[in-house]
Amino acid sequence: MPSTDGSGWALANSVGRNSPLHLYSGDLLKMKLPSQTAGPIPYLDLPAQMRSIRKDIDAAMARTLDHCTFCLGPDVAQFEKDFARFIGAEHCVGFNTGTSALHVALLLLNLGPGDEVITTPFTFVATSWAISYVGAKPVYVDIDDATFNLDPKLVERAITPRTKALMPVHLYGQPADMDPLLATCRKHNLPLVEDAAQAHGAKYRGRIAGTFGVMSGFSFYPGKNLGAYGEGGALITNDGAFAARARALRDHGSTQRYYHDEIGYNYRLPNINAALGCAQLEQLPDFLKAKRRLFERYEAAFTEVPHVRIVAEPEGCRSNYWLQTLLLDTSAAGQRNAILAATNDAGLMTRPAWILMHRLPRYRECPKMELPVSESLARRLINLPSSAFLIRS
Numbered sequence: 001m002p003s004t005d006g007s008g009w010a011l012a013n014s015v016g017r018n019s020p021l022h023l024y025s026g027d028l029l030k031m032k033l034p035s036q037t038a039g040p041i042p043y044l045d046l047p048a049q050m051r052s053i054r055k056d057i058d059a060a061m062a063r064t065l066d067h068c069t070f071c072l073g074p075d076v077a078q079f080e081k082d083f084a085r086f087i088g089a090e091h092c093v094g095f096n097t098g099t100s101a102l103h104v105a106l107l108l109l110n111l112g113p114g115d116e117v118i119t120t121p122f123t124f125v126a127t128s129w130a131i132s133y134v135g136a137k138p139v140y141v142d143i144d145d146a147t148f149n150l151d152p153k154l155v156e157r158a159i160t161p162r163t164k165a166l167m168p169v170h171l172y173g174q175p176a177d178m179d180p181l182l183a184t185c186r187k188h189n190l191p192l193v194e195d196a197a198q199a200h201g202a203k204y205r206g207r208i209a210g211t212f213g214v215m216s217g218f219s220f221y222p223g224k225n226l227g228a229y230g231e232g233g234a235l236i237t238n239d240g241a242f243a244a245r246a247r248a249l250r251d252h253g254s255t256q257r258y259y260h261d262e263i264g265y266n267y268r269l270p271n272i273n274a275a276l277g278c279a280q281l282e283q284l285p286d287f288l289k290a291k292r293r294l295f296e297r298y299e300a301a302f303t304e305v306p307h308v309r310i311v312a313e314p315e316g317c318r319s320n321y322w323l324q325t326l327l328l329d330t331s332a333a334g335q336r337n338a339i340l341a342a343t344n345d346a347g348l349m350t351r352p353a354w355i356l357m358h359r360l361p362r363y364r365e366c367p368k369m370e371l372p373v374s375e376s377l378a379r380r381l382i383n384l385p386s387s388a389f390l391i392r393s
């Protein structure tokens with residue numbers, strides 16, 4: 001376990017130049033992270049976040065316990081209003097999870113068996129689940145190594161008569177390259193649904209991620225930049241008809257009490273999670289600033305280091321830096337697993353990237369283009385400790 005001595009983590013001293021750790025630790029571990037005391041360096045630090053807004057959280061919980069409207073209560077309505085304003089969209093419909101919001105978004109586009117949705121293999125599995133839930137197939141297209149997101153240059157080649165939508169992900173809070181993706185959609189008359197589950201507050205050319213597609217889905221899973229301390233999600237749209245139908249579908253397909261005109265779901269956002277979401281939304285701007293400061297610290301530490309690249313936002317974009325990452329160059333890729341093992345053994349919580357979607361049993365047979373960048377990045381990426389509370393000043 002690392003301990004601090006005021007000049008950096010003691011772990012740094014234990015790393016020899018010949019260790020696979022030296023690429024990483026010689027620089028990362030000498031960083032001064034003032035708020036860090038003894039103990040493991042966490043990956044994400046929910047207890048610290050909770051402590052920072054505990055009073056607001058207690059008040060939000062008490063509100064729900066007082067009025068006892070536990071499902072789709074007043075705080076859901078308030079959260080929908082506040083989040084729509086924050087995002088700059090007409091409608092926010094609260095859901096119990098980000099996955100269910102994405103599922104309903106694809107249902108609203110009438111997707112079904114035989115349809116294909118172009119998306120990325122470099123994501124959390126829920127992106128693909130939403131496509132599978134409506135009976136459609138994901139078609140995987142490679143990513144751009146600057147953003148880790150769908151490479152717009154490659155999308156057009158994957159379009160077939162079966163293609164019914166495009167679903168980019170703003171991975172780790174880094175916006176996908178929306179202008180060319182939207183241009184391709186316009187050219188082929190395809191709707192674009194954004195998986196914005198990780199993208200709270202990220203910006204692409206001054207506009208907030210999650211407002212580019214016909215619909216987008218956000219997640220408020222704990223640990224996200226805006227987590228609801230439980231499950232939570234939202235469907236965002238500027239289309240009133242989509243929003244109205246999404247409201248019905250999340251609540252058993254009901255447009256009036258006990259009247260159900262289509263098969264619906266119980267995808268309701270609990271009031272208590274919405275109340276906690278409201279409390280966190282207030283502190284989101286400060287939280288995003290802290291994430292950026294952590295990124296700047298990592299960037300400063302790694303700029304001169306051979307064999308690694310800290311992954312920064314492309315020009316005109318603002319990442320929300322939800323997860324901060326370090327990319328080993330190909331010559332150092334073979335050391336990745338040893339670095340992960342050694343850092344975790346030493347109490348520095350790092351993780352590898354996702355297992356690529358087409359490597360999962362369920363999606364092995366899915367149509368896919370060549371995916372060399374995804375394959376390479378998946379072997380070279382290290383997710384760094386990303387808690388906003390590692391740095392306070």
Ligand SMILES: Cc1ncc(COP(=O)(O)O)c(C=O)c1O
Pocket residue numbers: 097098099100123124126127169195197198218219220221232233
């Ligand atoms: C890229 C992506 N899409 C979708 C989801 C699904 O969100 P939820 O866990 O709220 O269902 C997640 C959650 O982590 C995600 O990271």
